Amino acid sequence: MIDAALDILASRYAYALLFVLLGTGLYMVIANENLVKKLIGVNLFQSAIFLFFIAMAYVDGRAPIIEGKSHGVGEIASPLPQVIVLTAIVVGIALTAVGLALIIRIYAEYGTLREDTLREVRADE
DSSP states (O other): OHHHHHHHHHHTHHHHHHHHHHHHHHHHHHHOOBHHHHHHHHHHHHHHHHHHHHHHTEEESOOTTSOSOOTTOOEEEOHHHHHHHHHHHHHHHHHHHHHHHHHHHHHHHHSOOBHHHHHHHHHHO
8 A cells, every 4th residue: 555655656746746835835824923924825835736737737648739640649738727827827926026015014014024913903003
């Protein structure tokens, strides 16, 4: 059973990296009190989703852009998930920029980036 699990892990290493990034990003979002670390966790989580889309893009079969039989084609990459990921990267960059701008404004207003301290300050107002 362990040999089968190691064989699957060796052949599907992208999925192992996917779950490591996914877990790390989710842990950073949940466990950290610092807003910058939370934003970094969101970016790691986002990168894991990108990796998932790209890993799922490889399929066995005929290339979608070649008509007729495609000889000698084994595993090919579908272009649709790649286009979706490129669009998601642009959205992710915009999300990060807006998040950092909000974090700068929060720090200028309250002088801290810790979530628990921000809750206390907001409760006192």
